Amino acid sequence: MIEIVSERRCIACDKCVKACPANVFDPVPEAPPVIARQADCQTCFLCEIYCPTDALYVAPNAEGPTAVSEAEIEAAGLFGSYARGLGWKRGRPGGTDKDPTFRLRVAAQR
Amino acid sequence: MAQHSGAARSRKQSEAISLTADVLVIGGGPAAAWAAFAAREAGARVILVDKGYMGTSGATAPSNTGTWFVPPGERRREAIERRQALTGGLADPECADRTLDAAWRNLHRLAELGYPFPTDDDGKPYLANLRGPDYMHFMRRRVRRAGVTVLDHHPALELLSDGERIAGAQGIDRQRNRPWRIRAGAVVLATGGCAFGERILGATGLTGDGYLMAAEAGAVMSGMEFSGQYALTPKPSALNKGLPFRWASFTREDGTRLATEGHDRHVIVAAALLDGPVYAQYDKAGPEVRQWLRQGQPNCFLPLDRTGVDPFTERWPVTLRCEGTVRGVGGIRLAGDDCSAGVPGLYAAGDAASRERLTGAITGGGGPNSSWAIASGNWAGAAAAAFAVRRSGAEPSLAPLGEAGLRPTAEERDDLDPAAALAAVREEMLPLDHNFFRTAPGLRRSLDRFDAAWSALRRHCRGAGPAALRAREAAALIATSRWACESALARAESRGMHRRRDLPGRADEFTCAIETAGLDAVAVSRRAIGSGVAAP
Numbered sequence A: 001m002i003e004i005v006s007e008r009r010c011i012a013c014d015k016c017v018k019a020c021p022a023n024v025f026d027p028v029p030e031a032p033p034v035i036a037r038q039a040d041c042q043t044c045f046l047c048e049i050y051c052p053t054d055a056l057y058v059a060p061n062a063e064g065p066t067a068v069s070e071a072e073i074e075a076a077g078l079f080g081s082y083a084r085g086l087g088w089k090r091g092r093p094g095g096t097d098k099d100p101t102f103r104l105r106v107a108a109q110r
Numbered sequence B: 001m002a003q004h005s006g007a008a009r010s011r012k013q014s015e016a017i018s019l020t021a022d023v024l025v026i027g028g029g030p031a032a033a034w035a036a037f038a039a040r041e042a043g044a045r046v047i048l049v050d051k052g053y054m055g056t057s058g059a060t061a062p063s064n065t066g067t068w069f070v071p072p073g074e075r076r077r078e079a080i081e082r083r084q085a086l087t088g089g090l091a092d093p094e095c096a097d098r099t100l101d102a103a104w105r106n107l108h109r110l111a112e113l114g115y116p117f118p119t120d121d122d123g124k125p126y127l128a129n130l131r132g133p134d135y136m137h138f139m140r141r142r143v144r145r146a147g148v149t150v151l152d153h154h155p156a157l158e159l160l161s162d163g164e165r166i167a168g169a170q171g172i173d174r175q176r177n178r179p180w181r182i183r184a185g186a187v188v189l190a191t192g193g194c195a196f197g198e199r200i201l202g203a204t205g206l207t208g209d210g211y212l213m214a215a216e217a218g219a220v221m222s223g224m225e226f227s228g229q230y231a232l233t234p235k236p237s238a239l240n241k242g243l244p245f246r247w248a249s250f251t252r253e254d255g256t257r258l259a260t261e262g263h264d265r266h267v268i269v270a271a272a273l274l275d276g277p278v279y280a281q282y283d284k285a286g287p288e289v290r291q292w293l294r295q296g297q298p299n300c301f302l303p304l305d306r307t308g309v310d311p312f313t314e315r316w317p318v319t320l321r322c323e324g325t326v327r328g329v330g331g332i333r334l335a336g337d338d339c340s341a342g343v344p345g346l347y348a349a350g351d352a353a354s355r356e357r358l359t360g361a362i363t364g365g366g367g368p369n370s371s372w373a374i375a376s377g378n379w380a381g382a383a384a385a386a387f388a389v390r391r392s393g394a395e396p397s398l399a400p401l402g403e404a405g406l407r408p409t410a411e412e413r414d415d416l417d418p419a420a421a422l423a424a425v426r427e428e429m430l431p432l433d434h435n436f437f438r439t440a441p442g443l444r445r446s447l448d449r450f451d452a453a454w455s456a457l458r459r460h461c462r463g464a465g466p467a468a469l470r471a472r473e474a475a476a477l478i479a480t481s482r483w484a485c486e487s488a489l490a491r492a493e494s495r496g497m498h499r500r501r502d503l504p505g506r507a508d509e510f511t512c513a514i515e516t517a518g519l520d521a522v523a524v525s526r527r528a529i530g531s532g533v534a535a536p
Helices: A015-019 A046-050 A070-075 A081-086 A101-109 B030-041 B074-084 B093-112 B132-145 B209-216 B243-247 B265-273 B287-296 B298-305 B368-390 B418-429 B432-436 B440-460 B466-490
Strands: A002-005 A025-028 A031-035 A056-058 B017-026 B046-049 B064-066 B129-131 B149-151 B156-161 B166-173 B178-189 B230-234 B249-252 B278-281 B316-322 B346-348 B512-517 B523-528
Touching: A002 A031, A015 A025, A015 A046, A046 A056, A046 A081, A081 B298, A101 B064, A101 B129, A101 B243, A101 B287, B017 B030, B017 B166, B017 B368, B030 B046, B030 B132, B030 B178, B030 B368, B046 B178, B074 B093, B093 B368, B129 B132, B132 B149, B156 B178, B156 B209, B156 B466, B166 B466, B178 B209, B178 B368, B209 B346, B209 B466, B230 B265, B230 B298, B243 B287, B249 B265, B265 B278, B265 B316, B265 B432, B287 B298, B316 B432, B346 B368, B418 B432, B418 B440, B418 B466, B432 B440, B440 B466, B466 B512, B466 B523
Parallel strands: B017 B046, B017 B178, B046 B149, B178 B346
Antiparallel strands: A002 A056, A025 A031, B064 B129, B156 B166, B166 B178, B230 B316, B249 B278, B278 B316, B512 B523
């Protein structure tokens, strides 16, 4: 579930408010959005890749909240790790032209 | 039909939104996108409303999906025959041929439109795979550029009828808390399948809303017993992506290996999970495959990387998560090849529609369903645009069709919590010994609970404002669960993903479709395959 909106990284663009399919965030005027409905989070990680400043962290536990601190996520280099894995940058798509999944599909047939 | 695009929109934020379109598409996944695109190309003014955000909504956006993509000719004929043999005799090869044809043409179209497909070793674009976040981001831009009005976070609550035809829908703008009402010449339901409240990717939108709205308009469901599809998932994540498990081995708590070779690994793991925890490890992947997996399926590694587990050298707990009718089969029965829902002015596409004719008793996940979303979206969008053109210019008054959760038949009660209905659906529809392995007494017990929950919602629940969405989702989840259990009880045999522990064999008399209709009372009937008439 969504756990962290980093105040240090967030530029209050509210893109996550729009892009979250489960509507978990509420905008706050001139400030980072708040996680208003955490229990609705479907743990899809998509808010992370739509965030232009890698300010969001989704913990992989979909069944309930996880106690994590911004400092430990920062230290582990996990902010933006999914976007980097895909090749998305600054909230924009990239990398699908390099996706080797088709090789897996061929290998899976063997 | 008017030639201009877009729609006149009321200006004040606080006011109700009232719009008019030729075609209204409800949903935000690939079927919705293709339907909107096709209707717009046919000259219709199109509005798309989605419960979430078109681009991240649905089961496709968080995934990396193959498509069923076979060139025309002998190879296609062989592919259809090979798959037909697995479908339990319920699929229609002609439907597969039409779907493959539409997917073939439109995936080439996607390449022409500039979608950045990867390049294979021959230097040609590889069109048989779509990376979800990129695909849906691309579709959103294309649809909007084509002139479709896209309204995100505008869940539809109910359809509108002019007495003879479906003529629009109404709902709420959940981020501004105001109602909307759209008059339309035709409506396409592309609301996805129902995940029964399971924690899987896309499930937030997949509560069966479209089934409920269609049933209130008089549409019939088909194949709802084929809703026992489950996905291997690293516990406790929501990552129901199966591809990496091709290279997994599975062990019990004591380290004993499960013998999955040559069997459906889901069945072996399901049986073992009933006894205790099961662990997985991607130890069958060589260095090359490991690298492709990491690069191609980065979300599949998030649950493991973020908890400090090396998935290739260590074992980690795995579970099976229910995928309901999302990667199951059932949905709104289509009355014709144009994706008509059998109600004038109403069409269904993607997982909202039954995929029984395409995929029979087995899952269409991993290719057929994504090709179906492309094909059925195109057919429904084009047919809805054509229907809207034929419509007369008169604008009769519209009646809303919503019942449960909106218009109680008895005194309103405020102690009815939609969350309790969701909990009941989860408790009855998700456990492996209820829905993966089924029995008649178990199904009856679930039905008793669902019937009582339905009756309470129908009689006493009135959701208003933002609470209306929760009430309607609860009603849709309960209604879908009832159709699923009634169909599963009626199909007195085992076939494909419908596994009756009390009736393990296949019975020839059930080489037919099971249909369910109605809400307060559910009617079950059989229909012969490939016919418009009910079986005896």
